[in-house]
């Protein structure tokens with residue numbers, strides 16, 4: 001089954017707002033490079049990055065170690081689990097990529113500092 005938001009078009013909805021639904025319109029800044037990637041709804045951010053060939057850091061893949069911590073901007077998200085980040089971190093747009101699901105269309109901007 002395909003996600004209708006993941007086709008390669010730009011469309012206008014009934015509220016007359018333009019939405020870019022290009023599947024690779026999200027960006028990630030990592031190791032001084034910017035990559036475009038697709039982030040399907042319901043998929044955790046880390047898996048979307050790895051699927052796109054981005055060498056994103058991770059270790060446990062369970063929300064317990066913090067190795068995948070990054071900044072996520074551009075829309076609301078939620079985490080499936082979090083044993084690492086404080087409320088302050090989350091309010092500062094920090095997320096665990098291995099647990100983060102997007103809740104909006106974006107485009108999202110992801111940043112890693114290391």
Ligand code: FES
Pocket residue numbers: 057058059060061062063064065066067068069084096097098099
């Ligand atoms: S890889 Fe350990 S918290 Fe994400």
